[in-house]
Amino acid sequence: MPEGIAIALLTCDLRMHDSPVLHAAAAHPGTLPVFVLDEAIHGGGLAPPNRSAFLADCLDDLDASLRARGSRLVVLRGDTATETARLAHRTGAAKVHVAAAVSGFGQRREAALRDALGERLTVHEAVATTVAPGEVLPAGKDHYAVYGAYFRQWALVPRREPFPAPSRLNTPEQLGGLALDEVRRQLTAHGAAAPELAPGGETHGRRRLWSWTDTGLDGYAEGQDDLAGDRTSRLSPYLHFGCVSATELAQIATSAQSPGSEPFLRQLAWRDFHHQLLAARPDAGVNDYRSRGDHWRHDEAELEAWRQGRTGYPIVDAGMRQLLREGWMHNRARMFTASFLTKTLYQDWRAGAAHFNQHLLDADVANNQLNWQWVAGTGTDTRPNRVLNPLRQAQRFDADGSYVRRWVPELASVNGSAVHRPWQLPAAVRAKLDYPEPMVDLNDGLARFRLARGL
Ligand SMILES: Cc1cc2nc3c(=O)[nH]c(=O)nc-3n(C[C@H](O)[C@H](O)[C@H](O)COP(=O)(O)OP(=O)(O)OC[C@H]3O[C@@H](n4cnc5c(N)ncnc54)[C@H](O)[C@@H]3O)c2cc1C
Incomplete structure (x- = not known):
């Protein structure tokens, strides 16, 4: 059994279910679930109001789920690596568990965590995608540029079973961190969110996941372009914040053996396709991936x-x-x-x-x-x-x-x-x-x- 206290540093995995990070940290005698409002993302109103409001919901929901299991969420503010290292030092944490990063920002954050924590950092599989960037590659190339070829390989990758939500966590008292109403105040101080925003958090995400797989998946192929029918899953915000695991979703869609399973998985694989492309060509976030010599108008x-x-x-x-x-x-x-x-x-x-x-x-x-x-x-x-x-x-x-x-x-x-x-x-x-x-x-x-x- 692992020893001492472990920090579960949650980033784009704001959930209890299928969390390799929480699962590993829960095996320690003490577990500290932590989220850092990173100044590089949230400082001075940098983050758009809609995602900030949704994030506030996600953190509230996660805290409620953790409290129901004897724990709570510690929210810090600052630079993720600095704040995590400080907390690890203050609490004598033996380990910090975090999911592998997929984005450029995430990779820089991971490097800073390694510098600050050394051996105490354990990096788990990437959770933002089902298949991590680089996991499937065409011969002699660093990424797939053609979606169809990518999907054929993606579909062959064996899927692991989702991790169950931990049933009980032992979290020490007196850890500090921001109160959640203050977190919400800070997150929502920089502009009003859209009036009909979906509610954030794992509870809503899972409700949507189950209601949609029960009643929507079968009709996905015919319904996915029906604008007024609104017959897609609407799970993308929950996938983005990691309230719903892409791996678990792919597994549920596969085992449903529904006529909608294959078309739905095809859509889900686009997320991973784009992530693997951007990981190999980070400048495609800014520059043309294939220039057509455009001289765009600006009006x-x-x-x-x-x-x-x-x-x-x-x-x-x-x-x-x-x-x-x-x-x-x-x-x-x-x-x-x-x-x-x-x-x-x-x-x-x-x-x-x-x-x-x-x-x-x-x-x-x-x-x-x-x-x-x-x-x-x-x-x-x-x-x-x-x-x-x-x-x-x-x-x-x-x-x-x-x-x-x-x-x-x-x-x-x-x-x-x-x-x-x-x-x-x-x-x-x-x-x-x-x-x-x-x-x-x-x-x-x-x-x-x-x-x-x-x-
Ligand atoms: C111009 C443009 C911008 C887009 N920007 C984003 C974005 O920032 N983030 C984002 O997640 N999707 C983006 N998409 C893709 C797609 O429109 C959304 O993922 C989808 O509308 C989300 O709704 P849903 O969850 O109901 O999708 P469903 O039809 O239920 O599909 C299930 C899941 O598959 C994934 N998916 C489906 N289509 C795509 C696609 N083309 N690319 C990547 N993933 C896909 C999403 O994660 C989605 O939740 C964009 C598409 C276009 C054309």
Whole structure:
């Protein structure tokens, strides 16, 4: 049996279930579950309000679950390595357990922890992904650039059983740390969160996981692009904060043997694909992965209209409004709103990614920037010049216009599919709607893009 006190340093694994870190730390006679509000992420309002509010929920929820098992969460603030080393020194902790990092920031943090703690640090498997970056590689290369080939290998990786939640933890008293209401105050002091944000935390994440696998998974293949039906799992924020384990989710989806299992696993594997790509090419978070020689336009007024959901194309505006109200957007809508910005308006994908990053609960550099690059045609899409026509997208994925009416209240009174072309409504009806004319002619946008790309 391991000796002494162990610190379980939780980072992107804010959960009790399937936590290799908590599991290892719980084997010690004393366990200190710790989270550090790192100044490099949370200092001076650096973190966007939506993710900060969600994080406050996650920490409250984790603390409640730990208390139910005789423990509690110690929240510190500062530099993660410095604060953890200080706590280890103060409590005489024999070990610090942490999950291996996947992101660039996480790797720098891990190196600093090694410097500060030396032999006392134990780094466990990466938990942010199901398959860690570098675990599957094509012969002679440092990452997969083609998703299909990656997925075939990803699907063959044996999956371990999830770790059970520890039933009891023995945590010493008098450890200090911030009170959780103060943590929430600090996290939410820098701006209001979106009004319809999902609640954070493992309890909500697991409820969603089970309700969705029970009732949603079977219909995933037919329903995943049904905008109004809202038939995807909505688990991405919980995966991002580690409230739900990607490994456990993959295992549940596999063992369900549902018609939705394979299509769902295919989507889940995209997360790992982007993480392995960014780990091998860290500059793809900022620079084109495959340059197409673009000289993007910059028009701030257009960009702002796109951000606010006032482009005059209702389906695009519905997606952008959903983002502002929920801190989340349906995948199909992410695709055509991003295509509208980068192809129809021919504006830089980095401007779009920055706006998504500011609002999305699930945003991380790998998945946000690389999905943006996929849509912009500078990433891994094998058809880099495809342009999604918003009217055709509307016809296919929101045939009766319900998604638009839900998110664009100015158009709520327009029945049926007419809502997708408000410019064709009688002038007297149009005059009563506070809704803009289309900001660009789709054919002109297409011609401009094709010219720019030399097509
Ligand atoms: C421009 C753009 C930006 C995006 N930014 C992000 C981001 O910052 N973070 C993020 O997690 N996803 C991002 N996505 C991918 C995708 O839109 C979301 O993961 C998905 O909408 C989340 O909803 P869900 O949980 O209901 O997904 P489901 O359809 O239920 O899929 C299950 C899980 O698979 C993963 N997944 C599905 N599609 C993708 C994909 N294309 N790339 C990576 N993972 C995927 C997610 O973890 C998701 O939770 C982006 C897509 C686009 C087009």
